[in-house]
Amino acid sequence: GEAVPATQRGSWSSFLKSIASFSGDLSSLTAPPFILSPISLTEFPAYWCERPELFAAIADAKTDEDRMLAVLKWFISTLKDQYTSRNESMGSEKKPLNPVLGELFYAYWPDKNNRGKTNLLVEQVSHHPPITAYYISNPSKGLSLQGHNAQKTSFSGGSIIVKQVGHATLSVLLPSGGTEEFLITLPRLRIDGLWYGSPYIELTESSYIQSSSGWLSTIEYKGKGYFSGKSHSFKALVTPPGSSSPAHTVEGTWHQTSKDVKTGRAFHDVTGAKEEATVADVEAQGEWESRRLWRGVARGIREGDFETASREKSKIENEQRQRRKDEAAAGTKWQLKHFAHVDSDPTYEKLGKLFKASPPTEDAYVFQHNPPFADMSTTTTEVAK
Ligand code: 0T9
Numbered sequence: 084g085e086a087v088p089a090t091q092r093g094s095w096s097s098f099l100k101s102i103a104s105f106s107g108d109l110s111s112l113t114a115p116p117f118i119l120s121p122i123s124l125t126e127f128p129a130y131w132c133e134r135p136e137l138f139a140a141i142a143d144a145k146t147d148e149d150r151m152l153a154v155l156k157w158f159i160s161t162l163k164d165q166y167t168s169r170n171e172s173m174g175s176e177k178k179p180l181n182p183v184l185g186e187l188f189y190a191y192w193p194d195k196n197n198r199g200k201t202n203l204l205v206e207q208v209s210h211h212p213p214i215t216a217y218y219i220s221n222p223s224k225g226l227s228l229q230g231h232n233a234q235k236t237s238f239s240g241g242s243i244i245v246k247q248v249g250h251a252t253l254s255v256l257l258p259s260g261g262t263e264e265f266l267i268t269l270p271r272l273r274i275d276g277l278w279y280g281s282p283y284i285e286l287t288e289s290s291y292i293q294s295s296s297g298w299l300s301t302i303e304y305k306g307k308g309y310f311s312g313k314s315h316s317f318k319a320l321v322t323p324p325g326s327s328s329p330a331h332t333v334e335g336t337w338h339q340t341s342k343d344v345k346t347g348r349a350f351h352d353v354t355g356a357k358e359e360a361t362v363a364d365v366e367a368q369g370e371w372e373s374r375r376l377w378r379g380v381a382r383g384i385r386e387g388d389f390e391t392a393s394r395e396k397s398k399i400e401n402e403q404r405q406r407r408k409d410e411a412a413a414g415t416k417w418q419l420k421h422f423a424h425v426d427s428d429p430t431y432e433k434l435g436k437l438f439k440a441s442p443p444t445e446d447a448y449v450f451q452h453n454p455p456f457a458d459m460s461t462t463t464t465e466v467a468k
Contacts, residue, residue, distance in 0.1 A: 086175060087280035091115040095280055102277075103238045108212050110181040116389040117280070120169065120177035121381035123373045125188040125205045127179070128217035130165040131228060131251075132192060132201050133357040135221075139198035141255060142224035147263070147296035148323070152331065154253065154265055154292055155300045155319060156351050162337040163353045166272070166284045167315075176274060176282040180377050182207035182215065183403050184417055188373045189455050190360035199223035202456060203360060205373075206421050208448050209233075210403070214249070216422045216448035225256030230267070231448045243274035243282075250445055252430045264295040266434035270304055285314060286337070293434040297324020301438075304337075317341070422448035 087095045094115040101112055132138055137157040144150040169176050188205040198221075205217045212233055220227040230251030237244045247269035255263045270290040276282045286304035293299050302319045315338045321331040333350045335341020341350040368375035376399065383392025410416060428447035435443060 085279055085281070086117075087115075088117050091117050099277060102243060105238075107236065109234075109236050109243070110213050111211070114178045116384070116387075116392075118175075118178050118282075119384050119392070120173060120179050121377070121384040123180040123182050123186065123188070123377055124213060124215055125182045125186050125207050125373045127165070127232070128188075128205050128215065128219070128230075129190055129203055129360045130168070131161050131217075132203060132219055133164045133359065134160050134353070135192040135201045135358060136196065136198045138201060138219075138226065138228075139221055139224050141253075142221070142226055147294065147298055148330070150255065150263060151292070151294055151296070151298035151300060151321060154294070155302075155321065155333070158267065158292060158300075159302070159317070159319070159333075159337055159341065159351045160353050162286070162315075162317075163339075164357050166286065167338050168357075170283055174281070175276070176284055180380065181213060182210070182373070183376065183399060184208075184210040185371055185420065186373055186376060187369070187371045187420070188362075190362045191456070192358060192360055194223070202454070204421060204450075204454055206419060206448075208419055208422055208424070214448075218421070218450040218454075226253070228253045229447075229450050232269070241275075241278060243272075243277065245272040245274065247271065248445075250428075250431055250447075252428070252447075262295075264430055264434065266291070266293045266431055266440070268292075268440065270302070273306075286317070291438055291440070293438050293440075295434060297437070298322070299438055315339075419448075421451055421453060423451055424448055 098112065098114050102109065137160050141150060141153045141157060144153045184207055186207040190203045192201040194200045200223065201219065201221045203217065203219050205215060208214050208216045208231065214231055214233045216231040218227065218229050228251055231249040233248040235246040235248055250269065251267040253265040253267060257263055268291045270286040271288045273285045273287050274282050275285055285306040289301055289303050291299065291301055299322050300319050302317055305316045307314045313336055315336045317335065317337050319333040320329040322329050332344040333341050334344050335350065339354055340352045342348060343350050362374065365374050365378055370376065379395030380392050383389060383395060424446065426446050427444045431445045431447065432443065
């Protein structure tokens with residue numbers, strides 16, 4: 084295809100053949116240099132908050148119904164950043180760096196215009212298969228989001244199909260002192276454009292946001308040729324507790340704008356700029372922090388020096404292999420730093436029942452409240468002031 088450099092055509096077509104004959108963990112396949120991204124998957128949870136004022140706005144809603152609408156608006160507004168931002172910054176979807184076990188990513192968005200400070204903490208909690216856990220909080224607004232991400236991939240009709248495994252739970256401290264919780268499930272992805280060497284993501288099927296108040300958002304995703312015939316289309320139905328007829332229907336394209344179908348009023352708009360998180364300088368980072376850990380590889384990829392990139396990558400991989408061997412010999416196990424694994428998430432089980440989530444239960448990684456910044460945890464006292 085056009086986007087594939089002449090010298091990499093052969094390796095791109097063998098890469099595609101290996102994807103086609105393989106399903107499972109794509110991260111372990113070696114891809115040609117032109118498709119490599121210098122950014123690790125541990126940075127991806129930042130996409131949840133690159134419009135921090137929309138996250139903060141959840142705390143300002145006065146009723147359960149308005150809170151669901153604020154959560155839906157924030158969620159829809161993250162999709163452009165989650166699923167199209169590599170196309171914008173690098174020309175196409177690229178293969179991210181595969182995080183090592185224990186890799187960390189810390190970042191924040193400063194307080195501005197009374198939105199409060201938003202903190203992000205990410206830890207790679209499994210290497211094979213890759214699983215990333217994250218905790219995002221805005222303590223002054225009483226908001227916290229906890230989740231984890233893994234993928235099951237397969238190949239169909241020339242596209243990669245990615246089933247996201249994992250979910251997020253959003254916790255909102257209410258002025259009454261109570262807590263409202265939201266279970267957020269994740270859409271399926273189809274990676275198209277592979278043949279031409281310019282991959283991009285389309286979202287498919289449905290995802291859900293279920294509130295403990297009973298309000299439910301069902302979001303249906305469609306590409307070209309459906310509702311509006313446009314790519315990246317969605318339709319969200321917002322239903323009150325115990326009802327199946329929607330109180331609100333929102334329609335539009337998730338990477339642009341949408342409107343409330345009944346009132347005709349604008350709903351979300353992400354045509355404006357997003358805001359990148361603030362991250363410590365590489366020099367000031369610890370050795371497990373993503374940008375520090377991958378520094379040599381990332382520089383090689385950015386500068387087109389793929390020999391250096393692959394030598395630096397081998398160093399990291401060999402070090403990891405040695406570590407696993409030493410642990411096996413000593414009969415010890417890698418200890419997670421910020422999260423504890425639970426086989427079943429009670430919030431998922433409880434809220435999942437309300438919309439018949441499949442599967443009926445999922446595991447989770449619970450944040451241990453030992454953040455690197457003192458001002459990260461959400462407590463009732465902070466909200467009260
Ligand atoms: C969670 C997101 C996820 C991670 C990425 C599938 C994918 C790894 C997972 C699901 C974030 O919240 C949202 C966005 C993009 C997803 C990635 C896109 C992608 O291609 C990779 C996979 C593992 C590949 O690298 C496939 C090979 C590559 C050559 C295609 C570009």
